Amino acid sequence: MCLAIPGRVDEITIEDGLRVGLVNFGGVVKRVCLDYVPEIAVGDYTIVHVGFAISKIDAESAEKTLEVFRQMGALEEELAGEEEHFARAARTPQSSCPDGSCAVEPKPKLN
Numbered sequence: 001m002c003l004a005i006p007g008r009v010d011e012i013t014i015e016d017g018l019r020v021g022l023v024n025f026g027g028v029v030k031r032v033c034l035d036y037v038p039e040i041a042v043g044d045y046t047i048v049h050v051g052f053a054i055s056k057i058d059a060e061s062a063e064k065t066l067e068v069f070r071q072m073g074a075l076e077e078e079l080a081g082e083e084e085h086f087a088r089a090a091r092t093p094q095s096s097c098p099d100g101s102c103a104v105e106p107k108p109k110l111n
Helices: 059-072 074-079 082-091
Strands: 005-015 018-025 028-033 045-049 052-057
Touching: 005 028, 005 059, 018 045, 028 045, 028 052, 045 059, 052 059
Parallel strands: none
Antiparallel strands: 005 018, 005 045, 018 028, 045 052
16 A cells, blocks of 8 residues: 655755655654655645655644544554565465465465
């Protein structure tokens, strides 16, 4: 899943000529490219998709959306670090059909 998640800009710096922000997603802080929304300032809320801020959003809408994502369990999944994504993938049953067109066969039990 790849959702666009709202977050609050806590800090803005320039890195290699790019505006980069520390964006707080309800307690999880990530580095985000802010170049697509030059009007964003510290304290503003933005919608972030795959590491890029794509639009500005009002605080009330952002908080409501974050709460809905929390209730769905989507927030944790979207903001998990790379190590957590790999760990989840390792726990997922594997299929010989990458497109999901065939059933997942249970792993044989070892004695």
